[in-house]
Amino acid sequence: MQTVDDAEQQVEFDRKIAEEQKIEPTDWMPDDYRKNLVRQMSQHAHSEVIGMQPEGNWITRAPTLRRKAVLLAKVQDEAGHGLYLYSATETLGTSRSEMIEALQTRKAKYASIFNYPTLTWADVGAIGWLVDGAAIVNQISLQRTSYGPYSRAMIRICKEESFHQRQGYEIMYSLAKGSPEQKQMAQDAMNRFWWPSLMMFGPHDSDSAHSGRSMKWKIKRQSNDDLRQKFIDQTVPQIEVLGLEMPDPEIKWNEERGHYDSGEIDWEEFYQVINGSGPCNHQRLKHHINAHEKGEWVREAVRAYRVKQQEKSAENAA
Numbered sequence: 001m002q003t004v005d006d007a008e009q010q011v012e013f014d015r016k017i018a019e020e021q022k023i024e025p026t027d028w029m030p031d032d033y034r035k036n037l038v039r040q041m042s043q044h045a046h047s048e049v050i051g052m053q054p055e056g057n058w059i060t061r062a063p064t065l066r067r068k069a070v071l072l073a074k075v076q077d078e079a080g081h082g083l084y085l086y087s088a089t090e091t092l093g094t095s096r097s098e099m100i101e102a103l104q105t106r107k108a109k110y111a112s113i114f115n116y117p118t119l120t121w122a123d124v125g126a127i128g129w130l131v132d133g134a135a136i137v138n139q140i141s142l143q144r145t146s147y148g149p150y151s152r153a154m155i156r157i158c159k160e161e162s163f164h165q166r167q168g169y170e171i172m173y174s175l176a177k178g179s180p181e182q183k184q185m186a187q188d189a190m191n192r193f194w195w196p197s198l199m200m201f202g203p204h205d206s207d208s209a210h211s212g213r214s215m216k217w218k219i220k221r222q223s224n225d226d227l228r229q230k231f232i233d234q235t236v237p238q239i240e241v242l243g244l245e246m247p248d249p250e251i252k253w254n255e256e257r258g259h260y261d262s263g264e265i266d267w268e269e270f271y272q273v274i275n276g277s278g279p280c281n282h283q284r285l286k287h288h289i290n291a292h293e294k295g296e297w298v299r300e301a302v303r304a305y306r307v308k309q310q311e312k313s314a315e316n317a318a
């Protein structure tokens with residue numbers, strides 16, 4: 001039940017949202033706004049971190065030293081994105097360890113695309129180009145999200161994502177313009193990552209559980225279907241430049257709409273993967289838990305250092 005005080009705060013909150021002002025951590029906010037943000041932002045953070053695995057798998061096997069250095073930097077950026085986002089989510093009163101536990105016990109989700117395996121080097125190209133490309137479309141829109149720390153994290157992350165997208169496209173371009181075997185590898189990687197990339201935008205607007213409220217609160221600024229269309233429209237000409245065959249035979253320019261038409265996503269597959277039955281769900285979580293356990297000594301050292309610092313400042317104060 002809302003008290004008179006709450007009602008006043010709600011008016012103030014609504015005014016800020018209407019006037020495109022950011023909501024900051026110390027501002028009053030409705031419980032559901034906070035909950036919704038924690039869900040979306042922690043899911044986003046988990047996706048950045050779990051997303052390191054499919055590409056990390058290729059660091060030791062990158063074809064040249066240059067490719068290796070670039071991929072290493074890219075995967076490291078994703079760890080950084082995870083950190084910004086965990087920190088931004090912590091401003092809502094949720095601790096990092098609570099978020100990690102929710103991920104590891106499958107209470108929290110992450111982008112379903114990272115549950116697909118990376119079978120060839122071309123997959124690293126396809127991920128940078130398509131997966132980071134889809135992420136950018138989504139994240140550019142989120143730069144205008146109503147929660148200040150999330151919005152600011154997105155601005156910084158987007159700068160790095162455009163480098164990721166270009167490094168992926170460059171790999172695809174080299175392969176597509178290479179030997180027939182290399183071109184085939186590029187084609188195959190694109191075919192496999194095309195549909196999961198489209199799924200990254202989430203269900204159709206009409207089936208999206210959280211969309212309505214998130215749009216009202218300006219947490220989300222554009223609908224899943226609009227963002228997906230934007231991604232398709234910008235990516236199809238890039239496929240043409242690569243000289244690859246379309247991954248979906250139904251892709252066709254629609255003069256009347258001014259957009260590309262495309263085939264229907266296999267939603268059955270989407271829900272299966274998001275609910276834990278994708279090809280790599282188990283492997284991804286197992287690896288995360290393992291790495292987390294192995295990192296316990298670092299957390300222990302941080303705690304010991306903190307105690308030492310506190311003792312020191314107590315001594316100095318005495």
Ligand SMILES: [Fe+2]
Nearest residue numbers: 048077078081
């Ligand atoms: Fe990222």
Ligand SMILES: [Fe+2]
Nearest residue numbers: 078132161164
């Ligand atoms: Fe990225």
